[in-house]
Amino acid sequence: MKRSSFIYALFFLLLPLLSLSQIEAPVLLKSSEVLNKTRRDFVVITEAALASISLIALDQLWYQEYARSKFHTINDNQEWFQMDKMGHAFTAYQLGRFGAETLNWSGVSKKNQLLYGGTLGFGFLTAVEVLDGFSKEWGFSWGDIAANAAGTGLYIGQELLWNEQRVALKFSFHQTKYASQRPDKLGNGLLEEVLKDYNGQTYWLSINLHAFFKDSQIPKWFNIALGYGAEGMLTGVSGLDDSFMSNQDRMAQYYLSFDVNLKKIKTNSAFLKSVFSIFNSIKIPFPALEFNKERCVFHLFYN
Known part of the structure; x- marks a missing residue:
């Protein structure tokens, strides 16, 4: 299993844990309007413990x-069509979002939400990168750090500029034929493939149109999504694929699709609001146009 993929596994495991504080009982689901020290301490201790346990487990x-x-450092910026960097940015963005939201639930000030919650992903991933630096197999990657910063900056920047997330970084996955050609690196079975097969991963900038045109009749939940993916990859860099007898062309893919901002769906249920917040990190399958170096393809149902 690749180390970067293990980060994604940690991320998906952390999401429900980071949200436990929001689903204990209906009365506790609502965010506190003033600082609730009990909630704040619970969130801080829980997140610190989870991060520490995760880092120890990794080590x-x-x-x-x-x-x-x-x-030592490495330069892996040309590998996997930068799909691993997209994964870093996505993880930093989503962990920062959940870190800030849990502090908001605790009644922490907006400034401290961003300072201590919004940087959760960057801090955790930087610690993992340091561990990489002491591993002969890997190495500290400044490209990874830049991707972590980009994901964190996307979240914090929008909060400072608009006080809301008008552009969300999301993820989707579909199984490909490449994993069976190299299951040791790309995964054996659906769960491993979701984490390890870059060919099936797509990362999206999901743009909420109503947020930019607030006087319009555009539904508040309606998003336009711009996606990025790649396929034909059995190894990190071009040329090495030949040793695995692959006749596939490595290519980047760009997508145009629709999406749903689950957090904008009206509901009076605090529980559903929490569920929508968690699953808003995943791109909803919709028709999509794919653009690559060879052709334009219409997908009736793309995920």
Whole structure:
């Protein structure tokens, strides 16, 4: 399993845990209008414990399988059509969003929500990157750090500029034929493939049109989505695929589709609001146009 994919696994495991504080009982679902120290302390202690346990688990269970080294850097910016960098940005954005939202539930000031919650993803992923730096197999990547910063900046920047998320970074996945050609690296079975097969991953900028045209009749939940993906990859860089007898062309893919902003769906249920917030990180399957170096393709149902 690739180390970057393990980050995605941690992210998806952390989402429900970071939201536990919001689904204990109906009365506790609502955000506090003033600072609630009990909630704040619970959120801070829980997130700190989860992050610490995750880093210790990574160090003892993952990096132990590889030789240690002196701290060193690598330049992996040309690998996997930057799909791994998209994954870093997505993880940093979503962890920052959930970190800020849990502090908002605690009644923490907006400034501190962004300072301590919005940077949760960047801080956690930077710690993982340092572990990479001491692993002979990997290495500290400034490209990964830049991607982490981009994801964090996308969240915090919009909160500072608009006090809302008009553009969300989302994820979708579909199974491909490439995993079966190299299951040790691209995954064996659906769960592993979701985490490891870059060919099936797509990352989206989901843009809420009503937020930009507030006087319009556009439904508040309606989004336009711009996607990025790639396929034909059995290895990180071009040329090495030939050793695996792949006749597929490596290519980047760009998508235009629709999406739903689940957080804009009206409901009086605090529980549903919490559920919508969690699943708003996933792009809703819709028809899509794909643009690549060879052709334009219409997908009736793309995920």
